[in-house]
Amino acid sequence: MAQCVTAFKSMLQARLLEEKLASLYRAGGRIVGGVYIGKGQEAFSAGLAVHLEKGKDVYGPLIRDQAGRLAFGEPLLDTFRTYLGVITGPMRGRDGNVHRGRPREGMPAMISHLGSLLSVVNGMLFARRLQGRLGDSVGATSLGEGGTSTGAFHEALNQAAIEKLPVIIAIANNQFSYSTPNSRQFACGDLLDRARGYGVQGYAVDGTDLTACVSVFSEAVKRARAGGGPQLVVGSLLRLSGHGEHDDSSYIPDQVKSSPLGQDCLPYAESQLKASDLITDEEVRKWKDEFLMEIDAALAQASKEPTPDPFRENWRALSTAGLVEGQFEA
Amino acid sequence: MAQCVTAFKSMLQARLLEEKLASLYRAGGRIVGGVYIGKGQEAFSAGLAVHLEKGKDVYGPLIRDQAGRLAFGEPLLDTFRTYLGVITGPMRGRDGNVHRGRPREGMPAMISHLGSLLSVVNGMLFARRLQGRLGDSVGATSLGEGGTSTGAFHEALNQAAIEKLPVIIAIANNQFSYSTPNSRQFACGDLLDRARGYGVQGYAVDGTDLTACVSVFSEAVKRARAGGGPQLVVGSLLRLSGHGEHDDSSYIPDQVKSSPLGQDCLPYAESQLKASDLITDEEVRKWKDEFLMEIDAALAQASKEPTPDPFRENWRALSTAGLVEGQFEA
Amino acid sequence: MSMTYLEAIREAQYEALRTHPSVFLYGQDIAAFGGAFKATKNLSKEFPGRVFDAPISEDAMVGLAVGAAIEGARPIIEMQFADFSTCGFNQIVNQAATLYWRTNTSCPITIRLPSGGTAGSGPFHSQSMESLYAHYPGLVILTPATVEDAYWMLLDAVELDDPVIFCEHKFLYYHLKADQIGERTLPIGKARIVRPGRHATVVTYSAMVHESIRAAEELQKDGYQIEVVDLRSVKPMDTDTILASVARTGRILCVGEAFPWGGVTAEVIARVSSEAFHLLDAPPMRLNAKDTPIPYHPNLWKSHRPTSSSIGDALRRLLRY
Amino acid sequence: MSMTYLEAIREAQYEALRTHPSVFLYGQDIAAFGGAFKATKNLSKEFPGRVFDAPISEDAMVGLAVGAAIEGARPIIEMQFADFSTCGFNQIVNQAATLYWRTNTSCPITIRLPSGGTAGSGPFHSQSMESLYAHYPGLVILTPATVEDAYWMLLDAVELDDPVIFCEHKFLYYHLKADQIGERTLPIGKARIVRPGRHATVVTYSAMVHESIRAAEELQKDGYQIEVVDLRSVKPMDTDTILASVARTGRILCVGEAFPWGGVTAEVIARVSSEAFHLLDAPPMRLNAKDTPIPYHPNLWKSHRPTSSSIGDALRRLLRY
């Protein structure tokens, strides 16, 4: 239950952080590119990551995993530095927003092509096992329900099952992929029905309910650590935002928005945890203040840092400097 | 039950035809490229195709579907003309062996990349429906169990399910993909477990048992015609040959070969049908003689026909002649 | 009433749907939502039952299109971004591109690739993929640079009996406007001289046409008359128009936004130097993006691709020779 | 004791496994079976637990390799045929090729592509894909033409900290033999002059090196001395060696087995004409396969790709100029 509190704090922090990012986006000028947030999906995201140990486990977050990133221990600064594109960040202005990561520290940096991260996480675990240093570490990654339609995801999930890799796959079924409703994305009753076809353990969870998420992922992570192979967790929820901040999500019917799927996981978690006397109003207020200060400080810090300079950029895509050619142009 | 006899005849014909192809291959010199046969899989292949109507239905055969091709009505000559690479055949020496087809006549010509045919069959049905001429026609295609690991197959099966297309997918689980045993190809108990995850109807069948195959496919085709959407049929069997004629399949353990999976569907079907008084020894003998004569005649015919002449070849990959460039070389 | 490049693409699809009952549209979020860029806005309402949302399955999207084409349909596939077409790559180059050659069955499909860089879009939403597809036999690769070409060439693409990779440039979507769409002028396969000149030729296509024109205008101030040739279609490539221009100017710079190794600019220069060697008064030059993924930060992005200023610099070097 | 090109590839993998504990092999049918071509014969026995059969999942095969590389492994991936790498294309060009640039994490993977045409193999078992991969930043593309290069360059590939596309030619698998493997001679990135000459230069790579040598031998009979340059690595490309050769001969023909649009030959000719224009005594020429899929029937196949005879013809035209 301590994990619920930790997860809640990451959720709160993520919400505040993403509100800041969204407002910077709306203000224009400072954020480079788009802003994609995870509002409404924080419980499901943090509910997984809170069980992972940085330095030991692998975590491959996707587009709506700000809360999970924070729960895993990604520094706030990495977020701002990436969104602002400054060279001090992990992506050094070369790639942006949700694509950030630190692969050698167990956090691969997603590419845009949906479904293609799972096999990379598989490979990290596979290599560790070969090297005899897997121990009881696990890997975890997430994907929207739309991403399950990619061939890449299928191949990778099947691969994980064959190799019996300790990987937890969190499918955030938020009912829409961009504007596309589930009826145009798959035809099975429940994505959970897929688990059996891969020979992996499956779990369903109300993705708006933090305590449910924390406990389902706790079980899934435990089984993966114990050698139970891949664990597929499908959470039902809604994103409470546009696909990106440019999108008003008007295609989501009001009826869906006002259904239980549309419950906002953050106030719900707050009330749950308060009801269980795990947190107090005062604590929440204090955390909020702290987080806002940290957010402002991180933003201020990142804002001071240098943006990339094309003349100082080395412009090389190979790590072997000797093999880099000139620009082949006369 | 009349269909069992028809199917049996195609099986017998296919077996004799492929024996001829294999012996031509071993003799060397006349067959261009490799020879891939369907020995042991004839019942499963013909058991599907016997329910299809040429000119009305779509049939996308794969690598081990000689029997199905014959049951669907592919002329013998198409086979020899393709294997010999003569210009009178449907592929005119441009592509060969199992890649032959006549797309506009409802038989798309597979490319080598496994899994990529199903979405093409989907598209044929999808277009017919749009054009208002689908009626109760169906599409059918097959794939080895190894092919189910491709992303292409996953995407296409999901697509068929979303569009509720009348397509029958026959998975010939012959336990090996080339040399790779199922334990390295998937981890579910039974590939049938996949059906539910796509929201499609699934069937299991003993692929060595013709009457079982005919009746399972009869049901599947009927449901597809009636608007029941995709039907996934998984047959268990063994190929009783190498992957291609260059391969001795020594990697298949004797124990597997001598298991019920290794039952040769052809003599088994013969004995079944005889026991039911559907066919007689004499008929079988007569068919054999007829088929052998037809095979010899087709081979003789194809052998007389011209092989491609590079100087008469138009060397253009576009149907719009005006857009074809020269060879861009000075 | 003016029309943007993006609107022209919508209008062309409207017209294709209106005039060809065999046309349908298939792509992610293109039906009710009208597409990530709104290139199919309202079309699903205007043509009920002919505009379909696809799952996130680029491979199956292309496969379905090929199957439909076999049955006489003329599907238009929208890739949400050109970059995601890598996931449908196999079906494009091996299924669609070989169908006619292998089976004598034509394959009239159009695959729309929202292509090219815009500031802040980064490595996976900025790619120019024309060279990849042009390398494979059996495809026609169109790269419209103007509002009118966006309109007419898309209609032409739909009418062609061959698979067309339609590379529409995202940077031009909103930036480029035309007062109206005139008559169809050039057929597919013909390049256009967008600016006559006599001191040097710039051969280019898509968004780089506009950067090149700006560079040419700059050089005009110094008295140089730069001819700018818009390829329009990179495969087939209108070698005749290129050579005729080089015959007039004696100098060529080829500019492309794609990665530098191989591709359109190499093909152009190879053709020119093979076929018009004696017409050249100076070594042919080319200018491409840099040989790294496309950077996210605008500071880097602006240096990664050619711009009017780097094109101008290259031209000055070419003219000095 | 002689060794074939194919055996050299097996031996190099043996040596890589022996000397680098971080190496493992992953590919379809490569473990107990030893691979479709037997390039990994016995390796699973000799190195238990380090050679793995993969499912028919090219995308996931490459993804796994990238993940393993992040953790310090040096995987070698075997594609059963180069042609099937289209199904892993996205992971190669967008995941593997961008990793270092995006995240400063090196990606030491080697992807073996059994490439090129052999009689009767047809459109989907014959492709030469070096140009596709070379177009994308972040990859090293090797194309060994000799038994020794097959051996040493594969070892080099494994030792490189970058993703390598290793295009081994199936036609050379059994045809090419060497008496022994000598010392490592040239580093990656250096071309080799395999035959000195002074009348014209042929720049080529992979199987076409041998066709070109035969053509050169033919022309020798008429008194022409043709220099043949084997690129060995098409990216990076050793422009210096090419230019030095052109400086000696004044004439260049570039020969490749791949499709004609863009690609290696266009890149070579574009570089030579841009950078060594004044060294050329004749227009540069190139010779590629034809612009159709690769035909199945040997009659067609022999005319589709360049051969010693078509190379000889091209050279005569070049020399006549």
Ligand SMILES: Cc1ncc(C[n+]2csc(CCOP(=O)(O)OP(=O)(O)O)c2C)c(N)n1
């Ligand atoms: C292979 C691929 N195709 C298309 C896209 C474009 N795209 C980005 S996000 C998105 C929708 C994703 O939906 P889902 O997986 O459900 O995640 P959600 O946005 O709902 O969290 C699409 C189509 C992509 N990123 N990758």
Ligand SMILES: Cc1ncc(C[n+]2csc(CCOP(=O)(O)OP(=O)(O)O)c2C)c(N)n1
């Ligand atoms: C995408 C792809 N990868 C690899 C291959 C090479 N290949 C051809 S057949 C085959 C094995 C197929 O096994 P399965 O699907 O079980 O069919 P079977 O041969 O057993 O009938 C492989 C790996 C291919 N054709 N396509």
Ligand SMILES: [Mg+2]
């Ligand atoms: Mg979603």
Ligand SMILES: [Mg+2]
């Ligand atoms: Mg099999």
